[in-house]
Amino acid sequence: MTINKQIERAFNKQINSELYSAYLYWSMSAALEAMNLPGFAHWMKVQAQEELSHADKYFHYLVERGGRVLLTAIDGPPTEWKDVEVILKNVLEHEQHVTALINGLMDLAIAENDHPSVMFLQWFVNEQVEEEAAAQNILGKLKIAGTSSPALYMLDKEMAQRVFAPSASE
Ligand code: FEO
Helix, strand or coil, X not given: CCCCHHHHHHHHHHHHHHHHHHHHHHHXXXXXXXXXXXXXXXXXXXXXXXXXXXXXXXXXXXXXXXXCCCCCCCCCCCCCCCCHHHHHHHHXXXXXXXXXXHHHHHHHHHHCCCHHHHHHHHHHHHHHHHHHHHHHHHHHHHHHHCCCHHHHHHHHXXXXXXXXXXXXXX
């Protein structure tokens, strides 16, 4: 059964939100490079890659359901942040915002009795738990590091280890 128009519209809007997330995290990555934190910058680029893969999941799903993907303009992201802790706080707030968007999509899919979309969105519900936990985790480590340059240096090295794993986001 072809996807209903209301859900098609909402999913297209979500593609834009995921692409904005990628754009935001890329901008954060650039700011982190300017702060001489290449490990954090790398982590943020992997985060952006994940967001692109999220957008692509909606793209594929819409095509599979006989819907039409319509791409729209992506807003410009902020470019300046005070420090790395403010950036991570923004990541957490942004992910909480995305969680609210996903919950809204789930409510719509349930209201429209669209069982395949409910199943599809379940992956994103779980993913958002991971996304928020990851940001919380790094914020906790930043608090422990405090203003200690050696601790921040070590943490930056740890952040450099992140690897993009497509299977984790498929
Ligand atoms: Fe696509 Fe970070 O959620």
